[in-house]
Amino acid sequence: xxxxxxxxxxxxxxxxxxxxxxxxxxxxxxxxxxxxxxxxxxxxxxxxxxxxxxxxxxxxxxxxxxxxxxxxxxxxxxxxxxxxxxxxxxxxxxxxxxxxxxxxxxxxxxxxxxxxxxxxxxxxxxxxxxxxxxxxxxxxxxxxxxxxxxxxxxxxxxxxxxxxxxxxxxxxxxxxxxxxxxxxxxxxxxxxxxx
Amino acid sequence: xxxxxxxxxxxxxxxxxxxxxxxxxxxxxxxxxxxxxxxxxxxxxxxxxxxxxxxxxxxxxxxxxxxxxxxxxxxxxxxxxxxxxxxxxxxxxxxxxxxxxxxxxxxxxxxxxxxxxxxxxxxxxxxxxxxxxxxxxxxxxxxxxxxxxxxxxxxxxxxxxxxxxxxxxxxxxxxxxxxxxxxxxxxxxxxxxxxxxxxxxxxxxxxxxxxxxxxxxxxxxxxxxxxxxxxxxxxxxxxxxxxxxxxxxxxxxxxxxxxxxxxxxxxxxxxxxxxxxxxxxxxxxxxxxxxxxxxxxxxxxxxxxxxxxxxxxxxxxxxxxxxxxxxxxxxxxxxxxxxxxxxxxxxxxxxxxxxxxxxxxxxxxxxxxxxxxxxxxxxxxxxxxxxxxxxxxxxxxxxxxxxxxxxxxxxxxxxxxxxxxxxxxxxxxxxxxxxxxxxxxxxxxxxxxxxxxxxxxxxxxxxxxxxxxxxxxxxxxxxxxxxxxxxxxxxxxxxxxxxxxxxxxxxxxxxxxxxxxxxxxxxxxxxxxxxxxxxxxxxxxxxxxxxxxxxxxxxxxxxxxxxxxxxxxxxxxxxxxxxxxxxxxxxxxxxxxxxxxxxxxxxxxxxxxxxxxxxxxxxxxxxxxxxxxxxxxxxxxxxxxxxxxxxxxxxxxxxxxxxxxxxxxxxxxxxxxxxxxxxxxxxxxxxxxxxxxxxxxxxxxxxxxxxxxxxxxxxxxxxxxxxxxxxxxxxxxxxxxxxxxxxxxx
Numbered sequence: 052x053x054x055x056x057x058x059x060x061x062x063x064x065x066x067x068x069x070x071x072x073x074x075x076x077x078x079x080x081x082x083x084x085x086x087x088x089x090x091x092x093x094x095x096x097x098x099x100x101x102x103x104x105x106x107x108x109x110x111x112x113x114x115x116x117x118x119x120x121x122x123x124x125x126x127x128x129x130x131x132x133x134x135x136x137x138x139x140x141x142x143x144x145x146x147x148x149x150x151x152x153x154x155x156x157x158x159x160x161x162x163x164x165x166x167x168x169x170x171x172x173x174x175x176x177x178x179x180x181x182x183x184x185x186x187x188x189x190x191x192x193x194x195x196x197x198x199x200x201x202x203x204x205x206x207x208x209x210x211x212x213x214x215x216x217x218x219x220x221x222x223x224x225x226x227x228x229x230x231x232x233x234x235x236x237x238x239x240x241x242x243x244x245x246x
Numbered sequence: 247x248x249x250x251x252x253x254x255x256x257x258x259x260x261x262x263x264x265x266x267x268x269x270x271x272x273x274x275x276x277x278x279x280x281x282x283x284x285x286x287x288x289x290x291x292x293x294x295x296x297x298x299x300x301x302x303x304x305x306x307x308x309x310x311x312x313x314x315x316x317x318x319x320x321x322x323x324x325x326x327x328x329x330x331x332x333x334x335x336x337x338x339x340x341x342x343x344x345x346x347x348x349x350x351x352x353x354x355x356x357x358x359x360x361x362x363x364x365x366x367x368x369x370x371x372x373x374x375x376x377x378x379x380x381x382x383x384x385x386x387x388x389x390x391x392x393x394x395x396x397x398x399x400x401x402x403x404x405x406x407x408x409x410x411x412x413x414x415x416x417x418x419x420x421x422x423x424x425x426x427x428x429x430x431x432x433x434x435x436x437x438x439x440x441x442x443x444x445x446x447x448x449x450x451x452x453x454x455x456x457x458x459x460x461x462x463x464x465x466x467x468x469x470x471x472x473x474x475x476x477x478x479x480x481x482x483x484x485x486x487x488x489x490x491x492x493x494x495x496x497x498x499x500x501x502x503x504x505x506x507x508x509x510x511x512x513x514x515x516x517x518x519x520x521x522x523x524x525x526x527x528x529x530x531x532x533x534x535x536x537x538x539x540x541x542x543x544x545x546x547x548x549x550x551x552x553x554x555x556x557x558x559x560x561x562x563x564x565x566x567x568x569x570x571x572x573x574x575x576x577x578x579x580x581x582x583x584x585x586x587x588x589x590x591x592x593x594x595x596x597x598x599x600x601x602x603x604x605x606x607x608x609x610x611x612x613x614x615x616x617x618x619x620x621x622x623x624x625x626x627x628x629x630x631x632x633x634x635x636x637x638x639x640x641x642x643x644x645x646x647x648x649x650x651x652x653x654x655x656x657x658x659x660x661x662x663x664x665x666x667x668x669x670x671x672x673x674x675x676x677x678x679x680x681x682x683x684x685x686x687x688x689x690x691x692x693x694x695x696x697x698x699x700x701x702x703x704x705x706x707x708x709x710x711x712x713x714x715x716x717x718x719x720x721x722x723x724x725x726x727x728x729x730x731x732x733x734x735x736x737x738x739x740x741x742x743x744x745x746x747x748x749x750x751x752x753x754x755x756x757x758x759x760x761x762x763x764x765x766x767x768x769x770x771x772x773x774x775x776x777x778x779x780x781x782x783x784x785x786x787x788x789x790x791x792x793x794x795x796x797x798x799x800x801x802x803x804x805x806x807x808x809x810x811x812x813x814x815x816x817x818x819x820x821x822x823x824x825x826x827x828x829x830x831x832x833x834x835x836x837x838x839x840x841x842x843x844x845x846x847x848x849x850x851x852x853x854x855x856x857x858x859x860x861x862x863x864x865x866x867x868x869x870x871x872x873x874x875x876x877x878x879x880x881x882x883x884x885x886x887x888x889x890x891x892x893x894x895x896x897x898x899x900x901x902x903x904x905x906x907x908x909x910x911x912x913x914x915x916x917x918x919x920x921x922x923x924x925x926x927x928x929x930x931x932x933x934x935x936x937x938x939x940x941x942x943x944x945x946x947x948x949x950x951x952x953x954x955x956x957x958x959x960x961x962x963x964x965x966x967x968x969x970x971x972x973x974x975x976x977x978x979x980x981x982x983x984x985x986x987x988x989x990x991x992x
Contacts, residue, residue: 052849059388061342080387089386095300097502099453104918107453134300142297146262151293155886160297161454161502161730167298185927205925208918210453211732212893213886214929229742230931233544 064125068093079125087134088126092117095135095164099208106207109165110134111171114143116126116172135164138171147171147224154229156220166207170221173203195225256523256670260946261801264788265535266780268707269837271660271942276787277745277877278940281807285745288882291737292751293500293730294653302500306457306472310528313459314343316382316521317393318514318537320375324911325406328369329379332397336381336616341388343398346521347379351659354609355542356482356510357579358770359475360632363486364510365576369795371400372574374605374912375540380517406606409908410547410572413603418580425654426595428553431564435555438842440633443552443624443977447904448545448612449916451923454502456542457532460518467523468495471515474504475768476761482511487519498792499759503770504731507542509770524817539916543611544718544904546571546581548620552628555593560643562593567625572603573610579943581610586702587625587950588960589659589844603624605910612770614894615954623898623979626699626962630969634684640698640966641668641677652844660843660943663874664700666849667937671698671872674935675852684973685991691857694867695971699962701873705941705950707836708767708777714785714791714832718824720809722747724756728766728778733953734883739782741880742947746786748806763832771950772847775879777834780945785832792828793820839943844904847875847955851895851963857971862987864968868930871960874937876950881936882954888934891956897924899961 062079065072068091075086083103087093087110096119099107103121110119111133139145144152147167157163185202186193193199201214201222209217219229224231260266277285282833298301322327331347349368353376356364361632371378381396383389407413432438459470467489473479476496484491501508514531522529533541548571555564569583584598613619633640645665651658672678680696687694712726724743730736740754757763767777785986796805799813806812809820839845852870857863871892878884901922905914915921940948961979969975974989 072883076389078385079383080391080431085386088307092309093300095305097300097304097454098306099455102535102917102919104535105453135298136300138299140299141301144295144298147883148295148298151298152290155291155882157295157297157732158734158886158890159293159453159501159503160293161304161452164300198927201927201929203315208453208923210451210923210924211886212890212924212929214893214924214926215889216886216930217926217930229368244299 062125064128066127066130066132068105068132075124077124079123081124082120083122083124083127084119087119093134093136097161097164099162106169107162107165109169109207111168111172114175116169133148135168138167150220150223153221154216154223155213156216160205162209166217166222169204169207174225197230260784261787261791264784265833266946267835268839268945271839272946273942275849275940275948275980277947278744281805282745282748284741284751286878286881288606289737289741289751289880291734291883292740293736296859300387304454304500304502305470305472305498305680306458306530306532307458308459310461313530314384314525315386315389316380316381316518316529316531317389318377318391318517318531318533319379319381319396320537320540321371321378323371323400324374326371326400326402328371329399329401331379333928335390336396339388341384341393342380342392343377344521346524350486350516350520351377352486352513352516354574354682357413358506358612359478360495360510361478361481365484366486366563371607374910375608376539377513377517380531381523382525405564406911407604407605408911410603410605413605415570415603417601421580421600423596423598423654428564428595428597429461432553432597435563436558437556437632437635439552439554439628439630439635441552441628443550443627444546445620445623445979447547447906448613448898448902449539449921450505450507451545451918452503452505452507453493455533455535455538456508456512456514457530458515458518459530460522461528462523465493466517467493468497469515469519470497472508473498474501474508474729474731474770476729476759477765477768479511480761483515484809486511486516496761497759498729501729501731504769505614506616506770508613513541535918536916540608540913541547543613544608545613546573546610548581548583550583552624554628554632556632556636559836560638560646562591562647565591565593565597566597568599570601572605572607574602577609579611579896581654582617583621585704586622588654589652589846590700590702591647592653596654599980607906608913615703615957618954618958619898622959623962626959627965627977630697630966631975636846641672644700657842657844660845661876661939661941662848663937664848665941666872667848667872670935670937671850671852671870676868684970691859693971694854695857696852696854697963697966697970699851699959699966701851701955701959703772703847703955703958705845705944706771706920707834707840707945708769708773709835710777711764711831711833712766712778712781712785713764714782714789715827715829716747716789717827718821720749720753720820722749722754724742724754724782725765726758726778727763728774729759729769731769733769733774733887734880734980735778736772737883738779738879742779742782743786747782747789749809756811770926772954776945776947776949776951779879779947779949780809780834782950783832783947784834787879788832789828793823794951796823802884834945836841843943845941845944845951847873847952849873849955851960853963853967855964855967855971857968857986859990860978862983862990864900864981866930866964871956872934872935872937873952873955874939875952875955876939876941876944877935877948879949880934884936885934887953888956889932891954892932892960893924893929894957895929895960896964898979899964903980
């Protein structure tokens, strides 16, 4: 196998992340995800598959959600990027983040930043009338039913399988009544039949 | 057993020492006497705000100056050996710092609780994808490039074994059981079932890929790792490296899912440690998703034959469960397929056989509920077949076959409530509306049906220690090397300490995931909550004894609530009562109650499915799980665990199937696009109900494991519902549309 030495060509990229301007001087092969995690110390955005298959790396670029593992950092020169850190921090959580805590919309927490960012952007998509695979009508306003939410969130895998809590958190953040007991405060503890 | 002869306080030494060996049931149920009112409540996780804001740090996110990055290189032959590696060419590539291979690399992860190094094959290759080198460079991009182009010369053997159907099988000693005259039972029965079921290879696929950051300070190794059982992992890592365990520290405060795949030390940890030592720099190695699939544990495929012999009332006379599974050569783990079959149902004549094929496939090990997760798919389908054969309600059939004592060992059960789970579930689910004749309910293009299955998962108590410190300012600290892999350990340990010490939850801090802290049980086998929780409880009991002495009352008379101690005629805030912090270690050990009583969590799954009459596609419309698992420590996190198990049940029933090519053993679909874990739209809102239960034989907090109970049997409720909807009995999991469509009724 021929291996000719190659110089390390770096590339300068300007990214505005959560309102702060950053200069990144990195290998041009650096993904937006790795730039965030390993060049800028923003570990909130997670790497689950590095192939656009799991959604853990979801960020917003100019307000729209993308898989940051499928984007090179240098492709986003000059772009406005929002990561989970930009939505809110402990003590000052965004309504979506807070709803995820209250509805136990996570377990291990690894897919969670991607879920939260994706859900936040998804509400905007629905408001703009973007239809989905389960929409009955492509031209009318989108009613965010549980099925619409589930479909629109199916690009974000959760192996702990917190989906019922995730859906309820999104319903809550959208100002709707959560469904089923996953939104209830107390699980039923049946007293009869106790040993 | 007559409990009245047992003085609940006979072993109350633990209230002084904080140590308890579980030789007798503890009927004191002390947690029920406490006053703070936080135990069992649906409280939010204290670690939640960190997780939703991206602040919680996982293994690969540890930072250090001068960090280098390593990428593992997998073998491209299934069997043979590495002859040479062209290190020189790699070292000429930009940024490359080193290529590491040789005697210490691991073939595969350690099996759960191995406590020693797994096989270190020194270049011998046993499966495709086996890590044979680590390339380390200044950056990830450089390391990845050099790893992809690394030239390795192999000598390939031509005697690899890849197909479990034609492989020779071993029959492990001690796993074959023949009780009574099973053949006679089958011969004499009014009704029999004799069915073969298959389940495919499955993968844990936790969302966080396995990762380690290794850093040396002289002879001291610190490893930030994504691991479930630090008490074992530190020994496995030290043994792999040939160093004293005193020189190893593992940190795992947050673990992005495990499900068994992070039980044992894995190749990336050892490789990172070796490279970091040689380079005298910190090294980060995060597995790629494909590497996770290929080099961490898979669940073995199974071929199972279940035979049931019953009289005309449905009472079992005989029961047999035969299992054929596989693993790599020289791996001790055998998927314990019939784990629940041994104790769930009666039938005097019983036969169990196991056979293991030695394959050149990725390593088989524990995946969520090893044994029950796949074994109960077969057993609970067979029970449904028997119910149909005899025209008996499937719930009644199960109730008629609940044995008085363990049908093989003849020991009694601890708290069970299996019938309550089925009956309560039937009521809540609307089972009475079920139409017993298959394919009798149609809505538009959809056939609708319902199914039920039992759930059971053995309960285990593991030795565990925890240090609890009560401070005079009314705060407390819980410290143990136990992990929280999403299970809720931070939350429930805080709740136990808060309840026992009479503190609001937010006054309790829990520190986990540091191997230098007192040794907990680790997360695995669903034993974490009750084992670690018991050690925290015992530490708190010892603290209460000291507080009672300071207050001048008996420990039994002490009330602690909201930071105020009351007892005798005294009432004092902790701040006035205590001179300084009280620190106590709690230590629980399993004892005779685990030998003398069969302990398990029980449950019942109910599912309603819709099967499309045109495509054969199955959608789960609703699902209910009812569980009896001792004291529920936090209803919300327990429910989330059950959701997880039930959704894994959906995956096992309908989607998940990892393929290995039978020509060369290579993994065909080792990524998250082609290995189909359930996605949000696959899952309806799920209903979970807990039966109020206290298991005094289990441990002093009367709690039992729940993380794996939720998956046990869940998928069978779905395939039983498919049968009820369509009359099609799918015995080869997953029930994809190709197995249903040709047989649908007109």
